[in-house]
Amino acid sequence: MGGWVRYHTNERLFATTVKKRHVMRSWAALEDFEAFLDAGGIVEPVDDMPEEYRDEVFRFIEMHANSELMGGLTERDFIPKAPGMQRKLGTLAKTQDEIGHAHLLYMVAADLGIKTRDQMLEDLYEGRSRFHNVFHYRVHTWADQVAIAYMIDAAALTTQQAVFKDCSYGPYRRVLRRIVAEEGFHMRQGEEMLLRMADGTPRQHAMFQEALDRWWQPAMHFFGPPSSSRDVLLRWHIKSATNEELRDRYVQKFVPQLLDYGFTIPDPDLRYDEPRGRWVIGDIDWTALKQTQLNTGPDSERRIATARHGWDGARWVREALDASAARLESRVA
Amino acid sequence: MSTAQTVGDIRDAVAAVNDPEFPGVTIEDLGILRDVRVGADGTVVDLVPTFLGCPALGVIADDVAAAARAAGARAVSVRFVNDPPWSPDLITPAGRRLLAEEFTVAVTGPAFVTCPLCGSVTVEERSPFGPTACRAIAYCESCRNPLEVMRG
Numbered sequence: 001m002g003g004w005v006r007y008h009t010n011e012r013l014f015a016t017t018v019k020k021r022h023v024m025r026s027w028a029a030l031e032d033f034e035a036f037l038d039a040g041g042i043v044e045p046v047d048d049m050p051e052e053y054r055d056e057v058f059r060f061i062e063m064h065a066n067s068e069l070m071g072g073l074t075e076r077d078f079i080p081k082a083p084g085m086q087r088k089l090g091t092l093a094k095t096q097d098e099i100g101h102a103h104l105l106y107m108v109a110a111d112l113g114i115k116t117r118d119q120m121l122e123d124l125y126e127g128r129s130r131f132h133n134v135f136h137y138r139v140h141t142w143a144d145q146v147a148i149a150y151m152i153d154a155a156a157l158t159t160q161q162a163v164f165k166d167c168s169y170g171p172y173r174r175v176l177r178r179i180v181a182e183e184g185f186h187m188r189q190g191e192e193m194l195l196r197m198a199d200g201t202p203r204q205h206a207m208f209q210e211a212l213d214r215w216w217q218p219a220m221h222f223f224g225p226p227s228s229s230r231d232v233l234l235r236w237h238i239k240s241a242t243n244e245e246l247r248d249r250y251v252q253k254f255v256p257q258l259l260d261y262g263f264t265i266p267d268p269d270l271r272y273d274e275p276r277g278r279w280v281i282g283d284i285d286w287t288a289l290k291q292t293q294l295n296t297g298p299d300s301e302r303r304i305a306t307a308r309h310g311w312d313g314a315r316w317v318r319e320a321l322d323a324s325a326a327r328l329e330s331r332v333a
Numbered sequence: 334m335s336t337a338q339t340v341g342d343i344r345d346a347v348a349a350v351n352d353p354e355f356p357g358v359t360i361e362d363l364g365i366l367r368d369v370r371v372g373a374d375g376t377v378v379d380l381v382p383t384f385l386g387c388p389a390l391g392v393i394a395d396d397v398a399a400a401a402r403a404a405g406a407r408a409v410s411v412r413f414v415n416d417p418p419w420s421p422d423l424i425t426p427a428g429r430r431l432l433a434e435e436f437t438v439a440v441t442g443p444a445f446v447t448c449p450l451c452g453s454v455t456v457e458e459r460s461p462f463g464p465t466a467c468r469a470i471a472y473c474e475s476c477r478n479p480l481e482v483m484r485g
Contacts, residue, residue, distance in 0.1 A: 044476065044477075045476075046476070046477065086391070089388050090388065092388070093388030093389075093465070096464065096465060097464045097465065100462070100464030100465070100468075103460055103463065104463070104464070104470060104479045107459065107472055107479045108479060111477050170478070171477065171479065174436050174450075174478060175436075175479060178435060178436065178437075181356050182464055184356065185353045185354055185389070185392070188353070
């Protein structure tokens with residue numbers, strides 16, 4: 001017990017990372033490392049790894065961690081506004097879930113030794129790092145919240161499932177396994193909330209349609225622009241499917257569902273390819289995605305400022321914990 | 334209708350319900366299922382929550398009721414009981430193995446945590462609450478993996 005008083009003191013965490021134990025694996029050349037990955041090998045934190053691989057894994061996990069945190073804060077905004085006690089409890093639980101996921105992911109990312117958790121948070125609050133495009137938009141109504149729970153969580157789940165099954169970096173793959181199980185639970189709540197809107201009054205139906213019109217393009221952007229054939233994330237088995245494949249998987253599943261519920265997909269070029277038995281979407285305009293990547297999306301500034309406000313507001317708690325830990329240590333010494 | 338076979342079927346169906354956050358781990362494995370009674374008036378299922386504020390209780394109750402009905406139960410009522418309360422000691426050995434596969438350990442009181450991945454005891458608790466209020470976040474300094482710890 002006790003240990004958690006120093007949970008935020010990352011600098012020390014660095015100093016205490018264990019380097020012995022486990023037989024450390026190392027590879028003479030990049031080709032050997034890649035052959036190991038191609039054979040389904042899993043890289044552990046104690047292993048030697050090419051710096052480029054370390055960088056890529058780190059960037060990928062940092063972005064995921066940032067996104068869980070920003071997503072949790074989005075969810076939090078709706079705790080006071082949720083319609084009814086049941087929904088309020090659901091929103092609270094989901095907020096806790098996302099922040100918990102961020103916590104787990106920041107630990108895995110910090111362990112790679114590129115940035116401490118505090119550095120990652122500073123970079124996020126200064127707008128120097130990235131988080132997923134969908135958290136750069138304003139959430140207008142409860143229907144947007146339902147769209148996030150149903151459409152955006154499903155998009156996240158689609159990409160996460162494709163990573164965790166075959167990801168070559170061990171700790172990330174393990175955390176994802178837990179996250180995927182919990183996101184599945186969110187999706188179930190999202191489906192139930194969507195059903196309520198779809199079967200509700202004409203006004204509720206119209207409300208969700210408006211939200212769908214707002215969130216469809218961000219959902220398509222979520223999967224990213226078409227993957228390059230030289231994408232190292234694929235080459236090093238950090239991801240196992242291209243952005244295009246994942247977007248298509250999502251479209252095939254969600255277009256018929258949304259149409260079944262009586263909604264219209266805001267894509268004039270959407271069509272059903274009879275001979276192939278598949279839904280085909282129109283060309284995607286990437287302008288909005290590029291803006292979110294530069295942290296200049298429609299709501300980026302306010303969201304980053306809100307997140308920083310929370311971090312600054314809790315500074316005294318961190319200082320008190322540090323002081324308490326220092327006192328305990330001086331007593332032991 | 335409550336032949337011995339139906340009673341057994343209902344019990345088995347309820348016991349096989351999965352925890353919503355641990356697919357593959359049943360409510361019986363976790364020690365959440367306390368009692369199933371099938372009588373002339375209907376079926377009563379007693380569940381003991383891992384903690385009272387658990388946000389998944391509604392979903393678990395729905396799943397249990399649906400499973401009981403599918404096995405032939407009528408007038409199903411699912412109740413939450415808390416005396417004696419849940420404790421990690423109620424988790425079955427099979428449940429512990431399954432949780433270990435999910436990098437989760439359950440301990441009673443302030444006991445030391447052993448890493449389910451590498452067996453090391455260099456596990457440090459980092460946050461009293463994790464993705465849910467019933468699980469703390471810990472970190473194994475040996476194999477450098479995050480873990481989740483259920484305490485009771």
